[in-house]
Structures are given as structure tokens and as C-alpha cells.
Amino acid sequence: MSRKHYLINPTWQCPNHCTYCWVEQTVRKRELFDAEHRPLQDWVNAIHRDKVELVDIAGGEPLLWGFVPELIAACPKTSFGLSTNGLCTEEIGRLCGSRLPNLVSTNISYHPEQARQDRTWRRSVLLLKHSGFTVHSNIVDYRQNLEVSETTRTWLLDRNIPCVVSPYESMDMLGEQLEQGLCCQGGVNHLTIAPDGSAWPCLTTLRSPFWEQACLGNWLDDTIDLSRKKQPCHLDCVDYYVLTEQHSSGDMWGIEARPCEAAL
Numbered sequence: 001m002s003r004k005h006y007l008i009n010p011t012w013q014c015p016n017h018c019t020y021c022w023v024e025q026t027v028r029k030r031e032l033f034d035a036e037h038r039p040l041q042d043w044v045n046a047i048h049r050d051k052v053e054l055v056d057i058a059g060g061e062p063l064l065w066g067f068v069p070e071l072i073a074a075c076p077k078t079s080f081g082l083s084t085n086g087l088c089t090e091e092i093g094r095l096c097g098s099r100l101p102n103l104v105s106t107n108i109s110y111h112p113e114q115a116r117q118d119r120t121w122r123r124s125v126l127l128l129k130h131s132g133f134t135v136h137s138n139i140v141d142y143r144q145n146l147e148v149s150e151t152t153r154t155w156l157l158d159r160n161i162p163c164v165v166s167p168y169e170s171m172d173m174l175g176e177q178l179e180q181g182l183c184c185q186g187g188v189n190h191l192t193i194a195p196d197g198s199a200w201p202c203l204t205t206l207r208s209p210f211w212e213q214a215c216l217g218n219w220l221d222d223t224i225d226l227s228r229k230k231q232p233c234h235l236d237c238v239d240y241y242v243l244t245e246q247h248s249s250g251d252m253w254g255i256e257a258r259p260c261e262a263a264l
Contacts (some may be wrong), residue, residue, distance in 0.1 A: 003053040004223050005254045006201070006219075008193045010067070012060040015087055018113045020142040020168045023060060027194075027211075028208050031079035035196035040067040040118055042197070042220045044074045049222065051077075052070055058083040063091035069098040083138070086124035087117055096131035109138045112148040126160065135161055142168040164246075181232025182240055184257035200202070201229050204238045232260040 012023055027033050044108050047055060055078055062068055063084050068091065072080045079102050086092065086108040095103075108125050129135045137156050139149050156163045186201030193199045195218030200206040206216035214230070217223040240257035 003254070004189050005054040005056070006052050006191045006193060007056045007058060008043065009058065009059045009195060010043065010062055010065040010071075011195050012058060013064045014061040014085070015064070016061070016085060016111060016114050018111050020113075020141075021083050022168070022207050023202075026211075030211070032075055032194060032196075032198070032211075035194060035198070037065065037195045038220055039196055040070055040074075040192055041103070043071055044199075046222070047075045047078055050219075054079045054081070056081040056083065059239050061085055061088060063088040063095075069095050069100065072100045072103050073098065076102055078102060079104045081107065083107045083109060084124075085109050085111060085114065086121045087114070088119060089124065092124045092127060095131075096127055104134060106133045107138050108135060109140065109164075110149060110152050111140050115148065118152070122155065125156075126159075129159075129161065137161060137163040138166045139163050140168055141165050156211065164194070176236055177234040179234070181234055181260050182237055182257045183231050183260040184233070184237075184239070184255045186233075186239075186255050186257070187216055187224075187229045190255055191216070191224070197221055199224060201233075202239060204235050204239075205233075207238075208235055210235070 004222040012027050014021075014023070017024060026177050031252070055075075057068060057071070057080060059065075061084060062082065067081065082103060084092075084107070099104070107126055108121070110121065114121065125135060127139070139153060153163055184202070186205070190202060191199045192201070192203050192206050194206070197218040199212070199216050200214055201216065205211065208214065215226075217225045237257050239255040
């Protein structure tokens with residue numbers, strides 16, 4: 001059986017407001033954006049309760065939450081990944097001052113629309129690398145942004161820092177129901193979790209116009225109901241149609257989406 005790999009978003013807040021950001025296009029337009037932030041101990045308790053093997057911390061900008069090092073330190077048996085834009089320099093400094101052997105991956109996303117802050121971003125990259133963290137960069141690809149990012153990509157490669165290309169797709173496509181039905185491990189070995197603990201089987205269901213019906217309950221309150229998960233799913237699945245074909249990391253959440261007839 002695949003390991004439990006959860007994506008937690010402890011805050012939707014972000015110092016950037018990139019025009020292509022899925023949070024800007026979806027969550028910010030819903031009441032979900034203003035949902036309460038849950039305290040650190042709620043997250044610690046849930047991770048211990050479910051014995052989650054791998055947790056990715058994202059958002060929003062997760063370092064604005066203020067408790068990332070404390071969460072990682074409180075769950076030493078869980079491996080963590082962190083996705084940050086590298087602009088919260090005070091929190092980057094706190095992170096680098098921590099001893100966190102279970103922080104196994106640190107992704108510093110590069111967004112071309114933040115290019116005016118490149119010096120800050122590069123300082124954060126080097127500080128994390130020199131502090132011994134495993135660092136890589138996710139370079140956003142949206143409407144030819146790669147041309148703008150080429151200087152940064154060269155800078156990373158010159159310093160032996162791996163980078164991957166991350167295609168950002170339009171959210172408009174998620175309103176369409178496709179003929180092909182998919183089955184997956186979303187909700188079983190993967191959850192995508194909002195700041196208030198609300199949980200979805202995957203990012204696609206959270207981003208879609210059907211997000212309210214697709215919510216499985218509240219993970220922090222231990223009220224997940226897998227009978228709410230629709231299967232087969234007829235959404236334009238990002239994990240199946242985009243990541244496996246276009247993203248350098250492939251099926252990075254371990255959703256294992258495939259046509260239902262192939263899953264039998």
C-alpha cells in the first residue's frame with residue numbers, strides 16, 4: 001500500500017498576488033479564504049493520530065503562519081516537505097537555526113511576477129542550502145513565463161541546485177465534467193487540507209467549482225467521511241492529465257489516478 005502523503009495548507013495568506021495563482025483564482029473568491037487558522041497543537045495531534053508518513057506544508061505562504069519549525073520538530077517520526085516563495089526572511093532565518101532532520105525537502109518556488117524581489121529570493125535559497133537543507137526550486141511555467149525565468153534557472157544550475165518546471169493550468173477547465181471516469185487514492189492515502197482543517201481528496205477537487213460537495217469533512221476534528229468521495233470522478237484531473245505528462249516530478253502526491261476500468 002502507498003504511504004500516507006498529505007498536503008497541509010496552514011494559511012492562505014501570501015505576500016504575493018500572482019495573477020496565475022490558483023489560490024487567487026479560487027479560494028480567495030470563496031468564504032473558505034477567511035476560515036479560521038487552527039493552532040499548532042491541533043495539527044500536531046492530527047499528524048500523530050493518523051501516523052502520516054509524509055506531510056507537505058504549503059499554502060498560501062506557509063511561513064506566514066509562524067509555526068513551521070515547531071510543527072516539524074513536534075513530529076519527529078514524520079517526514080516533511082516545505083514549499084515557500086523564500087520572501088519571509090525572518091522565518092527563513094528561524095528555520096535555518098533549527099535542527100530539523102525530518103525536513104527532507106525544501107522547495108523554493110520561483111514566480112516570475114516576483115522578479116523585483118530576486119535578490120531576497122536568492123539569499124534565501126543560499127541560506128537554506130548552506131544550512132544543510134535539501135533545496136530545489138519549482139519554476140512556474142504559465143504563458144511563456146519560462147522566458148522570463150531563464151536567468152534564474154541558469155543561476156540555480158550554476159550552483160548545482162535542482163529545479164523543476166511546474167505548469168500552471170487555467171482553473172476554468174475544472175468546471176467541465178469529462179466522459180472518462182477516474183479512480184484514485186485521493187482521500188485514502190492523500191488529503192489536501194485547508195487552514196481550518198477542511199479536507200479534500202486532492203487539489204483538483206478543492207480548486208474545482210464543486211469544492212463544497214467534494215469536501216470530505218474536517219481532518220483536524222477527525223470527521224473525515226470517505227463515503228462523500230465521488231468515484232469515478234469526472235473532473236479534469238490535474239494529477240492525471242497534467243502532472244504525469246508535463247510536470248518534471250510526475251505524480252508527486254501519489255494520487256495514482258487512472259481510468260476506473262484499469263483499476264479493477
